[in-house]
Each structure stands twice: as structure tokens, then as C-alpha cells.
Amino acid sequence: MRYKGRILVVDDEIDIREGLSIFFQKEGYQVDNAENKKEALEHFSKKEYDVVFLDLKLPDGNGLDLLKEFLEINYESQIIVISAYGNIETAVSAIKMGAFDFLEKPFSVYQAKVAVEKAIEKKKLLLENLYLKLSLKEKEEKINFVGEDPKIKQILEKAKIIASTDCTVLITGESGTGKGLLAKKIHEMDLVYKGPFVCVDCGAVVPTLFESELFGHAKGAFTGAQQAKIGKIEFAQGGVLFLDEIANIPLDLQAKLLKVVEEKEFSPVGSLKVIKANVRIIAATNKDLKEEVKKGTFREDLYYRLNVVNLHLPPLRERKGDILLLANYFLKYFCEKYKKPMKIFSPKVLSLFMDYHWPGNIRELKNLIERLVIFSTKEEITEKDLLLAEFEPLVKEKRTEELTKELVTSNGEEIVPVEEIEKQYIIKVLKQLNWNKSLAAKKLGIDRKTLTLKLKKWGYDKQLF
Incomplete structure (x- = not known):
């Protein structure tokens, strides 16, 4: 059964804890439970919970106080308050503080199931809204992946097969061949990961901020971290994380990324909590990763974990x-x-x-x-x-025509030998560069030795450089 999310049950009654745990585990959720405030905080500080069932009356504290602490640690978790002592006033207080819902005991597991499904949907919407507000998702151009070439058709056939699995994909090819569009095409056809498509341009992220950008960070994780930040992996929950130009990921962070690929979990910077990474990873590069492995700039184990399926895009x-x-x-x-x-x-x-x-x-x-x-x-x-x-x-052709015209006019001839055109052009460049042969050779696209021989042939070898 496919993983649906993580639930924490906080209640001093063992029947409630075990009943909810057994039911939701069968439904495909990972469930932890705690009988008091201390245990609950230990769990909550170490793991990322989608939904929490929170009893208002605990042996070592008030449930409303714990609700406040939970939301300060992670406001994305959806808290369902439960109590046998519930009343309208208590429910309103809990909702005003940020609880998602209120269930009065006794309640059925089916009532709990409906509440959990709604809570998880609310969390998804919250993440999507945050994503838009923080401008972390680029405005997508409605450009499709187009091609009728047999090689492209074969790639698209493979993409359809990939879309029904949960495997990682490595897309290779020269710059500009459409690797990003192919990744979006896979996401468009995806039957497993239908959530958001989140792109990380590994070549554009400042190395010192890369870990925070990808994994997020906790409040106070480092100087300037005045509030918690959600990383791109978490934004991609249920969808596709596209790592463009993967070869640019710093070597010291590749081990942490490997854990995401292998174990499907990660921790934000400065936090002990473990978050499930329910994402498909698609990586792309215009470099030869095997060569990067040989050079020691890319981990071999990460390369093989990413390269489960390789789609190579041919140049135009x-x-x-x-x-x-x-x-x-x-x-x-x-x-x-x-x-x-x-x-x-x-x-x-x-x-x-x-x-x-x-x-x-x-x-x-x-x-x-x-x-x-x-x-x-x-x-x-x-x-x-x-x-x-x-x-x-055409620009190059125009420049050549203009140069030829200039030389023909200056010599008053209808036809000028090719070598004369070359000589006058080279001398013109040298004069512009104050006779700096090394710089002139570089600008002309020839080596310095070749330039020296030409000048000697034309009688300019005595010129001071």
C-alpha cells in the first residue's frame, strides 16, 4: 500500500492510541503515539507529522498549551483536537489557536478518517499557497515538448512507461536540448506523483545557501534564520522535484541528497525532525557524470541511484x-x-x-x-x-562583406587578393590593440606563433610590440 502520510496520536487512554494506530496503519499511514505532553514533544521535534490527534486533557499538561507549542514548531501540521470534556467554547478556543478540527469523544474511526483526509488536503493547499506567495515556482510557459524524430518518439515511449512507476530519472544532453521540458512532460503523464512540479536550478543557487534552499531550515538554525523556511523538497511533496544541472550540487551535500533518494526522508537544517520525502526525483545535466565521478567531484553512489533510467536528448x-x-x-x-x-x-x-x-x-x-x-x-x-x-x-557574412568593401574602397581596386585583405585586417586589429600580439591573436582566433610568422612574412617583424 502506498504511503499516505504520518500521524501522531496524543492521548492518555491506551484504547484510543491503539485503536487509531491500528486503523490508520492499515489505511497506509505511518503512526506514532504518545500518552503525555513530554512524549508528544519528543516525537514532534524529531519527525514531520501531517496530522496530530491531540487530547485536551493530559496527565502532565493542558492540551491547548501543547497545541500552541506544536504550531510554533511546525505550523503546517494539522491538529485535530479530541476531548471527552469538549464543549463549544473549548472547540472555538482550539480552532482560534490554529487547530484544524475538533472531535468530541466518543467518535468512530470513520469520523477520524474523514477528518484526516480533509486535514491532509488542507496541508497540500497550504503548501501550494505558500509556494506561490514566496515566488518559488516560476511562471510556466505553455511550451510543449515537441518532436517527430524517431529518437524523440522513442524517448517519449520510455517516458510513458516511467510515468507509471516511482523510479528516479536522469536526463542528459547538451545545453538547450529541452531537458526541462522533458521533465515536465514526464510529470504531465505521471500516474504516481501528481502533485506540484518543483524545479531547482543547481547552477544558479549560491553554494552557501544550497542546503537551506533544498532542505529548508529551522528557526534559529544559523545567523539570520529568524523564521523557519520550507525547502524545495517539501514543496514538491506528492509531485516531482526536478534538479537541473545536478553536477553543480556541492560535494558535501551529495550525501544528504543520497539519503533523500535512497531512504525517502530528510531533515531541515538545524532540526532533528525527520520528514518523509514523498517525491519523484528527476535530475538533468549537460555534463558527463561518469567523468565527474572520476574527477572526484560527484559521488559514484549518488550517480548510480539517480541513473536508474537515463534519457539522453540528442542535439538539434x-x-x-x-x-x-x-x-x-x-x-x-x-x-x-x-x-x-x-x-x-x-x-x-x-x-x-x-x-x-x-x-x-x-x-x-x-x-x-x-x-x-x-x-x-x-x-x-x-x-x-x-x-x-x-x-x-548572416551576421558573420555581413561583417565579412563590410570588411571586403572597406578594403576595396581604400585601395581603389575592384579586386583585392585574399591575403591582402587578411593582412590589412590583422594590421588594423593590431593598431587598435596597441600592437599587443598576444591579445590580437586571441581576438583573431589564431595562436601567437602563427601571427608572428604572418607579420614576419609581411615585413612587420621589426615592429615594436
Whole structure:
């Protein structure tokens, strides 16, 4: 039976404790119980409870006082107050203090079950609202994972199978190949983890704040921790935790992440309580993790635990059949986004797209199409629009043409030898850089030795550098 949550029963009556424990354990919950205030606080400070049944009359303290302490430790836990001495006034006091519900003894296990299910639903909504308020979830662009290439179709077939399991997934591929979109596609199809999709960009988090960002922290855990913070793992409860650029996780935290993957539990920074991590972990990287393991920057055991299923996304240059499909998809998307009439690409533009090698992959294509939609004023997108949108091949071509034109004009000739063009350009660069050969070689994309030989050949070897 799938794990549903964790419950704490606090009551001095053994029949109540055992009755609720046996019933809810059969329902798929993990249950602890305590007969007094001291035991209850010991449990509550060490574990994360979704729901607490709290008796108002305890042998060593008042239940309302304990309710206040519970909520100060973890206000997300839903407290169901129970009492044989209950009345409307007591119930109102408990609810005003933050209790979720009030049950008067005697009550049936089915009444308790309904209350627990509602409480857990309330906690889920609370986490979702907190997530939005703290702006921890980026506004999702409604861009789908698109592709008709046989390699992509095979990956999507595997993703459908994965969606019916609870396994971890490692997505690999060059930067810009769509690893994040594939992770969202898996979540979209997920039959097990239907909760939120929470992304952590491991390359963007400050190393010193990484542990707190991922695991959360308790109040007073470190200087400046004036209040408790919920980590990204907890926000992802019941859903998917997507760890993008996983190779950037600090080595000293990889052991703690390994525990999350292996044992499905973690503790916030500065806290002894253990929280169940009911999440699917999907990791992604553009690095070779086997090489990172060899270099000692990535734990081997964590690599194998993450790499249960590996989905490798090919670069765009290896799925050329999808280039025009993606270009037209993004064209439609951005025309709708910017409320512009639908446009078309000229045949020459489509040809240039197919010939280009796309080093930035799908991200580069997407960003280019967005610029084209923004800058183009006519229905058909032409080479002129590509140049305005800074399409790399045309920009380079324009620079070469401008240089040639400049040299032809300055020499008063219709045709200038290629070597002369090269010589004058190199000398021009050197003059701009105060004849710094090392810097000039770097800017020109050649080594210093090659530059020195060329200058010697042209009679510039006596020049002071």
C-alpha cells in the first residue's frame, strides 16, 4: 500500500492510541503515539507529522498549551483536537489557536478518517499557497515538448512507461536540448506523483545557501534564520522535484541528497525532525557524470541511484527533421503571445535554418524565433529579418562583406587578393590593440606563433610590440 502520510496520536487512554494506530496503519499511514505532553514533544521535534490527534486533557499538561507549542514548531501540521470534556467554547478556543478540527469523544474511526483526509488536503493547499506567495515556482510557459524524430518518439515511449512507476530519472544532453521540458512532460503523464512540479536550478543557487534552499531550515538554525523556511523538497511533496544541472550540487551535500533518494526522508537544517520525502526525483545535466565521478567531484553512489533510467536528448543538429517543425511551432506560439498576425517563413529562411548547425540547440532556435516575431513587420519573415534578429551566420557574412568593401574602397581596386585583405585586417586589429600580439591573436582566433610568422612574412617583424 502506498504511503499516505504520518500521524501522531496524543492521548492518555491506551484504547484510543491503539485503536487509531491500528486503523490508520492499515489505511497506509505511518503512526506514532504518545500518552503525555513530554512524549508528544519528543516525537514532534524529531519527525514531520501531517496530522496530530491531540487530547485536551493530559496527565502532565493542558492540551491547548501543547497545541500552541506544536504550531510554533511546525505550523503546517494539522491538529485535530479530541476531548471527552469538549464543549463549544473549548472547540472555538482550539480552532482560534490554529487547530484544524475538533472531535468530541466518543467518535468512530470513520469520523477520524474523514477528518484526516480533509486535514491532509488542507496541508497540500497550504503548501501550494505558500509556494506561490514566496515566488518559488516560476511562471510556466505553455511550451510543449515537441518532436517527430524517431529518437524523440522513442524517448517519449520510455517516458510513458516511467510515468507509471516511482523510479528516479536522469536526463542528459547538451545545453538547450529541452531537458526541462522533458521533465515536465514526464510529470504531465505521471500516474504516481501528481502533485506540484518543483524545479531547482543547481547552477544558479549560491553554494552557501544550497542546503537551506533544498532542505529548508529551522528557526534559529544559523545567523539570520529568524523564521523557519520550507525547502524545495517539501514543496514538491506528492509531485516531482526536478534538479537541473545536478553536477553543480556541492560535494558535501551529495550525501544528504543520497539519503533523500535512497531512504525517502530528510531533515531541515538545524532540526532533528525527520520528514518523509514523498517525491519523484528527476535530475538533468549537460555534463558527463561518469567523468565527474572520476574527477572526484560527484559521488559514484549518488550517480548510480539517480541513473536508474537515463534519457539522453540528442542535439538539434542530429534531429534535423524537427528543425522546421519546431520553428513553425515557436512561430505560432510567439505570434499568439505577442498578439501578432500569423506569419510565414520565406523558402530562403527555411533553407538557412536547415543548413545551420544550432550550437545552442532548441533554446537558440526558440530565442531567435521570438526576436523574429518581435522585429518583423511583414507577413513573410525574410533574410532581412534574420539579420535584424542577429542570426549568427548572416551576421558573420555581413561583417565579412563590410570588411571586403572597406578594403576595396581604400585601395581603389575592384579586386583585392585574399591575403591582402587578411593582412590589412590583422594590421588594423593590431593598431587598435596597441600592437599587443598576444591579445590580437586571441581576438583573431589564431595562436601567437602563427601571427608572428604572418607579420614576419609581411615585413612587420621589426615592429615594436
